[in-house]
Amino acid sequence: xxxxxxxxxxxKNKERVNVYLDHEYxxxxxxxxxxxxxxxxxxxxxxxxxxxxxxxxxxAVDRAxxxxxxxxxxxxxxxxxxxxxxxxxxxxxxxxxxxxGLGYVDDGAFARYWVENRNTFKPLSPRALRYELREKxxxxxxxxxxxxxxxxxxxxxxxxxxxxxxxxxxxRMAFRNKLGPFLQRRGFGYxxxxxxxxxxxxxxxxxxxxxxxxxxx
Numbered sequence: 001x002x003x004x005x006x007x008x009x010x011x012k013n014k015e016r017v018n019v020y021l022d023h024e025y026x027x028x029x030x031x032x033x034x035x036x037x038x039x040x041x042x043x044x045x046x047x048x049x050x051x052x053x054x055x056x057x058x059x060a061v062d063r064a065x066x067x068x069x070x071x072x073x074x075x076x077x078x079x080x081x082x083x084x085x086x087x088x089x090x091x092x093x094x095x096x097x098x099x100x101g102l103g104y105v106d107d108g109a110f111a112r113y114w115v116e117n118r119n120t121f122k123p124l125s126p127r128a129l130r131y132e133l134r135e136k137x138x139x140x141x142x143x144x145x146x147x148x149x150x151x152x153x154x155x156x157x158x159x160x161x162x163x164x165x166x167x168x169x170x171x172r173m174a175f176r177n178k179l180g181p182f183l184q185r186r187g188f189g190y191x192x193x194x195x196x197x198x199x200x201x202x203x204x205x206x207x208x209x210x211x212x213x214x215x216x217x
Contacts, residue, residue, distance in 0.1 A: 001042045001043065001044055002021040002022050002026070002042065002043055002048070003021065003022060003040060003041070003042050003043075004019060004020065004021060004037055004038065004039055004040060004041045004042075004043065005020045005021065005022060005023045005039065006018075006019075006020035006023075006039065007019060007020070007034055007037060007038075007039060008020070009031070010028065014031070015030055015031050016028045016029070016030060016031065017029050017030070017031055017034035019034065019037065021043070021048075026048070027048075027051070027052055027055070028055070029051060029055050030055065030058050030059075030062075033051065033054060033055060033058065053091075056087075056088075056091045057091055057094045057095050057098065060082055060087050060091050060092060060094075060095035061095045061098050061099060063081075063082060063085065063087075064078050064081070064082060064095060064096075064099055064104070064105075065099075065104065067081050068104060068105075072109070072110050072113045072114075073105065073110065074105075074107050074110050074111075074133075074136040074137050074138050075096060075105055075107055075137065076136060076137020076138070077136055077137065078096060078099070078105060079092055079096065079137075082095065107137075107138050107139060107142045108142045108145060108146070110136075110138065110142075111133055111138050111142045111143055111145070111146035112145075112146045114129070114132070114133060114136075114146070115129055115133075115146045115147060115150060118132075119150065119155055122159075123155035123156070123158045123159040123186065124155065124159075124186050124187055125152055125155065125156070125186055125187030125188040125189070125192075126147050126150050126152055126187075127187045127189075128186060128187025129143075129146075129147060129150070129187075130143055130147065131187075133146070152188065152189075152192055153192055153195065153196065155188075156183055156186070156188045156192050156193065156196045157196050157199065157200075159182075159183060159186050159188075160179055160182070160183060160196050160197065160200055161200070163178075163179060163182055164200065164204065167179065168211055169211075169212075169213055170212065170213065171212060171213050171214065171215040172201055172212050172215055173215050175197070175201065175212065176197055176201075179193075179197050179200070180193050180197060183196065183197075
């Protein structure tokens with residue numbers, strides 16, 4: 001048994017409390033966990049181990065929450081981030097379960113967020129999105145659900161529309177030769193690319209007859 005002889009809030013981090021056992025620094029805890037302790041309380045070795053384990057999980061959760069503050073993450077991304085900080089697997093497992101319970105992580109919701117975000121700001125093909133989500137460790141079932149309503153033709157059209165201004169005063173052939181590879185890099189297939197490019201050419205010719213220069217013979 002060891003007796004708590006002091007509980008001191010850290011000067012540099014007011015959210016942490018240093019715990020002294022038998023007049024010697026033993027470990028630190030977050031302020032909420034430390035609130036359950038009091039000076040003179042005796043702790044067994046098992047109780048000390050439990051407190052340290054719980055605090056390790058709490059700190060891992062805090063790290064993950066900071067990581068999540070930039071954007072939503074998949075479970076695999078969180079695991080990799082914590083592993084990079086040399087956090088043991090058993091602590092990572094417990095932290096991830098706590099995050100799930102708190103509603104901070106959900107791969108299904110993450111996959112939907114990723115598809116919606118890409119579709120708004122950088123439209124990609126379903127194939128390209130599937131590859132990105134797999135790289136982030138998302139399961140196929142969650143990927144399939146997130147992609148179920150994605151219209152590849154519409155995504156390709158909107159991606160291509162963003163490039164139209166750049167290709168003004170080119171020939172139709174040059175327009176095809178520039179826009180086709182661009183859409184191909186976004187992961188779209190030949191049939192979708194062909195239909196979208198021809199649709200845009202028809203719309204441009206109707207709305208802006210001076211957009212294209214004559215094709216070279």
